[in-house]
Amino acid sequence: MTNHTPKIRLRDVRKAFGRKVVLDGIDLDVAKGESVVVIGGSGTGKSVMLKSVLGLLTPDGGAIEVDGESAIDVSNDVRARINRKFGMLFQGAALFDSLPVWENVTFKILAEKKATRSQARDIAVEKLAQVGLEADVASLYPAELSGGMQKRVGLARAIAADPEIIFFDEPTTGLDPIMADVINNLIVKITRETGASALSITHDMASVRKIADRVAMLYQGKIIWAGPVSEIDNSGNPYVDQFIHGRAEGPIIMTAKA
Structure with missing residues (x-):
C-alpha cells in the first residue's frame, strides 16, 4: 500500500433488491486518517453502502477495496483479516444485555482469544477511560x-x-442535543488520538459539521455531491442545500409511507 492508496475505495458499486435499485454506481474514497460522512435521507441506501463495505451484503457490481485489496468475493480468511481492521459503533449501541460492560467492550477480543479475561477487563477499563x-x-x-x-x-x-x-452508524440517534454533542466530541477525540480513518452515515447535520473532514451526499443511488465539510453551505447543489437546511420545499420529494 502506498500513502496515496485509500483506506476504503468504492467504484461503481451497484446493489438492487428485486426491481428496486438502491446503489446505482457509488464512487467514494476514504483516505488514511480521514473522516468521511455520507449524508442522505432515510431509504437512500446509506446503510446498504455501509453493509457492503463490511461484507454483510454483496454488491451486484463494482469494486470495493480496503488498503488496495478487494473486499468482494473473497475467501472467509481474507474477509476475516479485512474485518480485523474494522471497529463499529452501531446505531442503537447494540450492547449484549446479559453481559457486563467490560465483556461488551472486549467481546471481539475475547471471542478471538486475544487476551485472558483478566487482561480483557484491564483493556476494557482503559478504553472506558x-x-x-x-x-x-x-x-x-x-x-x-x-x-x-x-x-x-x-x-x-x-x-x-x-x-x-x-x-x-447514525452515532447520535436517540440522544438529546447536549449528549449528542458530547458523543460527537468524543468521536473527534478518539479518531484523532488513534489516527483511525472513519466512515460515518447520518442525517444529523450538527454531527456532520462536528465530525466530518469531507462530506458526500447520497441521493437516488448516487453520490450527487462530495467535498470538504467547510464547503457544504456553498455547495451550489440544490439537493444538498435543501437537505442540510431541512426544507420541505425543493427538488427532493419525500413520499409518505403507510
Whole structure:
C-alpha cells in the first residue's frame, strides 16, 4: 500500500433488491486518517453502502477495496483479516444485555482469544477511560446505563481492538442535543488520538459539521455531491442545500409511507 492508496475505495458499486435499485454506481474514497460522512435521507441506501463495505451484503457490481485489496468475493480468511481492521459503533449501541460492560467492550477480543479475561477487563477499563467513563462502570450491565453511557460503551467497544477504520452508524440517534454533542466530541477525540480513518452515515447535520473532514451526499443511488465539510453551505447543489437546511420545499420529494 502506498500513502496515496485509500483506506476504503468504492467504484461503481451497484446493489438492487428485486426491481428496486438502491446503489446505482457509488464512487467514494476514504483516505488514511480521514473522516468521511455520507449524508442522505432515510431509504437512500446509506446503510446498504455501509453493509457492503463490511461484507454483510454483496454488491451486484463494482469494486470495493480496503488498503488496495478487494473486499468482494473473497475467501472467509481474507474477509476475516479485512474485518480485523474494522471497529463499529452501531446505531442503537447494540450492547449484549446479559453481559457486563467490560465483556461488551472486549467481546471481539475475547471471542478471538486475544487476551485472558483478566487482561480483557484491564483493556476494557482503559478504553472506558478514553470515552470518559470510570472504572466501576465496567461491572455494570447495559440496563443500568443511560442512553448516553450506552453510546460511550459502544464507542469503547468500537476502539477496543485498536482498529484502523471505524464505522459510525447514525452515532447520535436517540440522544438529546447536549449528549449528542458530547458523543460527537468524543468521536473527534478518539479518531484523532488513534489516527483511525472513519466512515460515518447520518442525517444529523450538527454531527456532520462536528465530525466530518469531507462530506458526500447520497441521493437516488448516487453520490450527487462530495467535498470538504467547510464547503457544504456553498455547495451550489440544490439537493444538498435543501437537505442540510431541512426544507420541505425543493427538488427532493419525500413520499409518505403507510
